[in-house]
Amino acid sequence: MSLKDDLQKIIKGEVLNDDQTLTTYSKDASIFEIKPQAVVYPKDCEDIKKLVAFVNQDPHNLSITPRSAGTDMTGAAIGEGIILDVSKYLNKLIEITENSTVVQPGVFYRDFEAETLKKGLLLPTYPASREICTIGGMVASNAGGELELAYGPINKYLKKTKVVLTDGNEYTFEALSQAELNKKIAQKDFEGKIYSEVYNLIKYNRKIIEESRPKVSKNSTGFDLWDVWSKETFDLTKLIIGSQGTLGIITELEFKLVSPKKNQVLLVIFLPDLPELDKVIQKVLEFKPEAFECFDDQTLKLAIDHAWDLTKSFKHSNRLAAYLQFLPEKFQKTLPALTLLASFTSDSLQEAQEKAQMTKQALASFNLKAEIKNTPVAQEKYWIIRHKSFGLLMKYAKNSKASSFIDDIIVKPEYLPEFLPKLNALITPYKDRMVYTLAGHIGDGNFHIIPLMNLADPEVRKIIPELMEKVFRLVFEYKGSMSAEHNDGLIRGPYLPEMYGEKMYQLFKEIKQIFDPKNILNPHKKVDATFQYSLDRIAKS
Structure with a gap:
């Protein structure tokens, strides 16, 4: 009997292993390709x-790779065994209360946000x-974005998770609580074993753990x-966040939500060069x-060159009016080296405007060009350039x-005037074999550089480990992290010993x-x- 037949006997959902399905699921948003043996869509x-019980008993070393939208950029959503796609059936928004929500893992964020905003709530x-x-x-990748600067990481909002x-x-x-933890540790079962061993690992290695904490505002490696252990509470959700399906399979999530501010004012700052970047960031x-x-300037140039294409994304202006904004x-003879977007929000429009105006005045001593954009119409161009330019790069x-x-590299903003020129010097020798832009979360010192490369060329593929090694060593020199938001997966996992040292790496291995x-x-x-x-x-393609 085939693997598909064996699985379908125990699974209420679908099991597929046709060539088209396996080819589709052999890729995610990463540079990797791995063909699975089957794809399972669990009903519940x-x-x-x-499925887990089946794989545990199987003599052929099968494995399970959880997956939903397949947007992972590290190769974590592909694998050689069974792909478990939860997006088809485990996609219910179960409940929204006054300040929290219960949701299944396969719900698309866009649909989730549409419902929470109806209640005046947001997962930020x-x-x-x-x-x-x-x-x-x-949750699996410990993802973050532009609002993390003000609201913090996702682990502040995940209250509870169910995991197989x-x-x-x-x-x-x-x-x-400590009393609840003691009860868990006393259990003579698999759950009790996990609580006991994780507790002891942290208790007896606290010094190593604290010394190894990345010196940045966010980290997903x-x-x-x-x-996990704050001395007041012990919370294993912290380990599930960012574990990329390597520790357990998420089946349900409960988050606390926030009420977003009603008004936004944007301060756009144009930097001709980088020497005072750290001081500008600190002041803002x-x-x-x-x-x-x-x-960066390359991102802006790309947007200018393809401005008409970008106008399709405008919601507050018609295409002609949007195009004229470019x-x-x-x-302009010379484009700014960096364009900075500082967003100020408040329930009071006047207060948001005052924050932007005070910031602009505080920057006057730097002799920088800075403009306040009070309306969605005036702001839209800059946000679209920030969010859509990479899609343009891919298209053309x-x-x-x-x-x-x-x-997804990150260093403290105070290091950026030194760090960015060194980073550029590392990448410049490869410019004839790849095209790239730089954008990101300047307030955290977190940058996204995603080159476009011809991976069919073996010489081009050789660049990847060579340039990774150089860039990550520079990041580690400045006490940064090789990933603030995108995680490890296949691509960065091998560098964990270099980033953390062997002792901390072995603690990670023990958790697994x-x-x-x-x-x-x-x-x-x-x-x-x-x-x-x-x-x-x-x-290779």
């Missing part, structure tokens, strides 16, 4: 539990891929051992913008693929062993990733 949690940690990603994927673990049972993780941050974003830049680059490998002793959940990702396995699976 019981299907997932039965959405990524740039908000239109195409799911809630489960956001490798023993085939579903458990609920949430913050526990490794497992979040830093925030004193006024607490809700978001502080940036894009004319000043078209006739021939025979090239978006290649995510240095796509505690939760998944047979390594059936998403192998070859994060702490199980190796250079050779990953490099051998880079797609």
Whole structure:
């Protein structure tokens, strides 16, 4: 009997293994390609539990890779065994209350946000891929975005999660008091074993863990051992966030929500060069913008060259009016090295305007051009350039693929005047073999660089490990992280020992062993990733 037949006997949902399906699921948004053996669409949690039990008993070393929208940029949504796609059936928004929500992992964020906004509520940690990603994927990758500067990471908002673990049972993780933790540890079962071993690992290695904490405002590499035990509460949801399906399979999530501010005013700052960038950033941050974003001159040039195409995305202006907004830049001799977008919000429009005006006045000593945009019509061009330029780059680059490998680096903003020129010097020698732009969350020092490359050329593929090594060493020199929001997966997992040191890396490995002793959940990702396995699976087209 075939694997498909064996699985369909126990699964109420669908099981597919036709060539078209397997080819589709052999890719995500990364540079990798791995063909699975089957794709399972579970109808409910019981299907997932039965699948885990089946894989546990299978003699052929099968594995399970959880997946929803497939927008992961690290290769974490593809695998050689069984792809478990939760987006088809586990996609219900179960409940929205006065300040919280319960949701299944396969719900698309765009649909989720549409419903929460009807109640005047928001989950503020959405990524740039908000239109195409799911809630489960956001948690699994520890995703973040422009509002994280003001609202913090997703682990502040996840209250509770239900997870199927490798023993085939579903458990609920949430913050526990010391008394509740003691009861869990006393249990003589798999759950009790996990609580006991994680507690002891953190207790006896606290010094190593704290010394290894990345010196940046956000980080999605490794497992979040830093925030599990606050001495007041013990919360295993912190480990599930950012675990990329390597520790358990998410079946339900409960978040607290916030009420978004009603008014936004945008301060646009044009930097001709970088020497005083850190001082400009510090000065702007004193006024607490809700978001502080940036894009470089290459991004702006791309937008100007393809302005008519961009006008399709405008909602507050017709296409002709939108196009005319690009004319000043078209006739500008020199474009700014960086354009900074500081967003100030308040329930009072006057207060938001005052914040922007005070910030502009505080920047007067820098002799910078800065403009306040009070209305959605005036702001829209800048947000569209920030959000849509990479899509343009992909559209107009021939025979090239978006290649995510240095796509999510972060260092403290104070280091940027030194760091960015050094980063540019590392990348410049490769410009004849790739095209790239730089944009990101300047308030955090987090940048997204996603080159377009012809991966069919073996010489071009060689650039990936070579440039990664150089860029990551520079990031580590400035005590940064190789990923603020996009996580490890296949692409960055092999660099975890270099980033954290061998002792901390071994603690990460122990966490994986505690939760998944047979390594059936998403192998070859994060702490199980190796250079050779990953490099051998880079797609050639």
